[in-house]
Amino acid sequence: xxxxxxxxxxxxxxxxxxxxxxxxxxxxxxxxxxxxxxxxxxxxxxxxxxxxxxxxxxxxxxxxxxxxxxxxxxxxxxxxxxxxxxxxxxxxxxxxxxxxxxxxxxxxxxxxxxxxxxxxxxxxxxxxxxxxxxxxxxxxxxxxxxxxxxxxxxxxxxxxxxxxxxxxxxxxxxxxxxxxxxxxxxxxxxxxxxxxxxxxxxxxxxxxxxxxxxxxxxxxxxxxxxxxxxxxxxxxxxxxxxxxxxxxxxxxxxxxxxxxxxxxxxxxxxxxxxxxxxxxxxxxxxxxxxxxxxxxxxxxxxxxxxxxxxxxxxxxxxxxxxxxxxxxxxxxxxxxxxxxxxxxxxxxxxxxxxxxxxxxxxxxxxxxxxxxxxxxxxxxxxx
Ligand SMILES: Cc1cc2nc3c(=O)[nH]c(=O)nc-3n(C[C@H](O)[C@H](O)[C@H](O)COP(=O)(O)OP(=O)(O)OC[C@H]3O[C@@H](n4cnc5c(N)ncnc54)[C@H](O)[C@@H]3O)c2cc1C
Numbered sequence: 001x002x003x004x005x006x007x008x009x010x011x012x013x014x015x016x017x018x019x020x021x022x023x024x025x026x027x028x029x030x031x032x033x034x035x036x037x038x039x040x041x042x043x044x045x046x047x048x049x050x051x052x053x054x055x056x057x058x059x060x061x062x063x064x065x066x067x068x069x070x071x072x073x074x075x076x077x078x079x080x081x082x083x084x085x086x087x088x089x090x091x092x093x094x095x096x097x098x099x100x101x102x103x104x105x106x107x108x109x110x111x112x113x114x115x116x117x118x119x120x121x122x123x124x125x126x127x128x129x130x131x132x133x134x135x136x137x138x139x140x141x142x143x144x145x146x147x148x149x150x151x152x153x154x155x156x157x158x159x160x161x162x163x164x165x166x167x168x169x170x171x172x173x174x175x176x177x178x179x180x181x182x183x184x185x186x187x188x189x190x191x192x193x194x195x196x197x198x199x200x201x202x203x204x205x206x207x208x209x210x211x212x213x214x215x216x217x218x219x220x221x222x223x224x225x226x227x228x229x230x231x232x233x234x235x236x237x238x239x240x241x242x243x244x245x246x247x248x249x250x251x252x253x254x255x256x257x258x259x260x261x262x263x264x265x266x267x268x269x270x271x272x273x274x275x276x277x278x279x280x281x282x283x284x285x286x287x288x289x290x291x292x293x294x295x296x297x298x299x300x301x302x303x304x305x306x307x308x309x310x311x312x313x314x315x316x317x318x319x320x321x322x323x324x325x326x327x328x329x330x331x332x333x334x335x336x337x338x339x340x341x342x343x344x345x346x347x348x349x350x351x352x353x354x355x356x357x358x359x360x361x362x363x364x365x366x367x368x369x370x371x372x373x374x375x376x377x378x379x380x381x382x383x
Contacts (some may be wrong), residue, residue, distance in 0.1 A: 005072070013072050016049065020080035028081035031205040032350055038084055038205045040162075043117050049073060051088040053115035055240075056099045060107060061115045067240060067305045071247040071298065078251025082354030083206035085251070087120065089244050090158040093237070094121035094167045098185070101225035101233050106185060110165060122163035124154035124211055125234050132367050134169075134234060135178035139213065141170035146220050148172075148184065150193075150213040160209025161195035164188050168213070169230045181230035185222045192216055202353030238363070239301065239311055242319035245362045246298035249326035249355050253291045256326075256333035256351045260284060263337050263346075274336070283332045290329055294322035313375040320368035323358040330355050 005013065023045060031038060054070040056062025065073075070092075077085040095114045098106055113119035130136040139152025150170050160166070166186045173180035186193065193216045195209045225233045261284060264275030274280045298318040304311035330352035334341035341348050359365045367382070374380045 005068070009069055009072055012069055013076065016073060016076035017079075019049075020076055024077070024080040024084065028084065028205075029347070032081075032083065032203075033344060035204040037207060038087060040117075040120075042084065043087070043120070046077075046084075046088060047117045050115075051077065052092045052095050052117060053099075053111065054092060055096060056111065056115065060099055061112050062099070067243065068299070068302045071243055071302045074244050074247040075251040075254070078248040079255045080251070081205075082248070082252055082351075083203035085248055086158055086203055086206050089248065090123055091117075091119075091121045091163075093241065094123050094165065096237060096240075097167065097183075097233055098224065100236060101183070102185075103221075105221070106224070110185065113164070119164035120159050120162050122157050122159040122166045122209075122211070124157050124160070124166050124168045126154060126156045128153060128155055132364060135181065135231060137169050137171055137181050138174075139168065139170040140174065141172050141182060141184065141218075143172070143220070144217075147217050148220060148223075150184065150186070150191075150216040150218060152213050154211040154213075156198065157209050157211050159207050160211045161197065162207045166193075166211065167224060167233075168211075169234055170213075172227055176228065178231050179228050181234075182227050183224040183230040183233040184218055185224050186213075186216065186218050187222070191218050200357070202350065202356055239305055239315035241362050242315040242368075243298055243302045243305065245358055246294065246301070246318040246322035249322050249358050250291065250294055250298060252351050252355045253287075253294065253322075253326040253329040256330045256348055257284070257287045257291055259346070259348050259351070260287060260333040260336040267338075280336060283336055287329045287332050290325040294318070294325045297321050313372055316363075316368045316371045316375075319362065320365055320372070323355070324365060326355045327352070327359065 027042060050063030051073060053062035054065045058064045074089060098110055114121055125134055127138055129138055141148040141150050152170060168184045168186050169181055170184060171180040172182050193211060193213045195211050198208045198210055200208050264280050264284060265273050267274045301311050301315040301318040304314055333348040334352060337346050337348055340346050343349060370382045
């Protein structure tokens with residue numbers, strides 16, 4: 001069993017860590033404190049690293065990286081700036097599914113600007129009445145000549161208002177339930193829809209929107225994959241998605257641990273650094289141990305994906321454990337900081353807020369437990 005990254009992966013991690021420390025973390029602190037929306041100029045800084053299209057083959061303009069390498073990239077960006085990380089991983093998700101399901105024309109036209117970060121993408125599945133139960137999508141797509149007319153509301157959509165292309169899941173026949181769901185690539189330049197901002201607990205600089213389609217006309221050629229096979233498109237790559245979420249919170253948990261260790265050495269009370277008190281050491285030790293366990297689980301799942309091994313249970317273990325552990329780690333980091341941990345001036349306050357949503361997104365903790373239960377028992381508790 002090999003627990004080491006290979007040489008390229010080690011160089012990638014070191015390079016990214018230095019780049020994030022110098023170029024991204026100072027911006028993150030400023031933008032999050034001011035609640036300023038991340039700009040395209042900041043996004044473009046990431047272009048050389050392949051944050052979008054990382055695993056897409058070079059012949060399609062991608063970077064041809066393995067999953068483990070992409071997860072390294074996600075961790076380092078997650079450590080630096082949760083808001084920027086979420087915007088990039090969503091755009092990458094849509095780019096990857098265009099590569100997997102798109103027509104030649106869709107790939108030729110959309111992959112280059114997405115990979116170069118000139119375009120951003122959004123993934124619009126969730127609706128006011130359709131969350132964990134993705135098959136209950138109510139947005140409709142009605143055929144009209146060479147077009148479809150979309151009507152419905154998507155909510156909790158990362159990148160919603162800035163996306164140049166939105167992957168929208170809509171039903172062409174609601175009587176067919178999940179089998180009517182179809183994926184559409186709706187382009188901002190070509191189709192009319194409206195967006196509004198949703199205020200959230202953390203990641204204040206990232207874009208988060210409601211997206212409303214009212215008689216929105218899209219050409220039939222914008223279908224991604226096959227009509228009625230939208231859920232296959234949406235749920236494809238779930239194991240990769242779960243690994244990505246796991247590494248995103250591992251980055252945040254690492255940042256929380258680093259901050260707690262620094263503070264425990266600097267802060268003195270009763271004439272000693274607080275890190276010398278056993279109860280503070282206990283917290284630091286538990287944080288480090290949980291972080292290590294999360295990283296091991298997540299790396300195992302990523303390695304299995306690269307080997308083409310079925311890893312539904314392992315990817316869910318990684319997502320479930322890492323997201324819940326990260327909250328415990330971020331919470332302890334605040335405790336180590338005492339009252340200052342509750343103040344915006346100290347980053348641990350932000351890390352906790354930024355990590356909080358990840359036990360919900362990409363399949364909630366409850367859903368992960370049901371998936372794992374189904375894998376172990378062979379009996380499904382998901383209705
Ligand atoms: C910051 C953020 C970014 C997001 N970005 C996107 C995005 O870009 N695109 C997108 O489409 N969506 C996005 N989402 C939405 C996210 O995918 C949903 O929040 C998630 O799918 C859960 O759906 P819901 O919020 O409607 O919760 P619900 O499904 O209503 O669940 C509510 C609670 O009930 C539990 N529950 C539901 N069903 C069961 C069951 N069968 N058994 C046991 N418990 C159950 C859930 O675990 C949860 O605790 C984002 C959400 C957040 C917070």
